[in-house]
Amino acid sequence: MPHHVDVHVGKRIRHRRWLVGMTQQQLAESVGIKFQQIQKYETGANRVSASRLWDIAASMEVDVGFFFEGVEAGQAAADAAAASPTKMPARGGPADLLGDKEALDLVRSYYAIPENQRRRLFDLARVLSDVA
Known part of the structure; x- marks a missing residue:
């Protein structure tokens, strides 16, 4: 082991x-x-x-x-x-968020979005997570 x-x-x-x-x-x-x-x-x-x-x-x-x-x-x-x-x-997220490939891919993609659009996406994600 x-x-x-x-x-x-x-x-x-x-x-x-x-x-x-x-x-x-x-x-x-x-x-x-x-x-x-x-x-x-x-x-x-x-x-x-x-x-x-x-x-x-x-x-x-x-x-x-x-x-x-x-x-x-x-x-x-x-x-x-x-x-x-x-x-x-x-x-409901993974215990090791930084060890999760999907989460890292999401973060990398998120920062590739232009800042003004990224802010709007962030606000949308916040609203959706509060609803869930």
């Missing part, structure tokens, strides 16, 4: 990769490995060495510390979920 820190670091690699719009293949090529290895890192199946994490961070233009942000909170949430597995996240 993978260590919770390895799983967290893998999720943060995937999260950053999605944010910058990079594929697993592109990331793998930039650090000189096969994309299958990136898949294993992202799932926590394989532990990322310090030097490889350094290369990944440089490739995605982020500090190495980025991959460890929230590791304590992530463990606390995992412990709480294990104690109460039937508890639903607030407002």
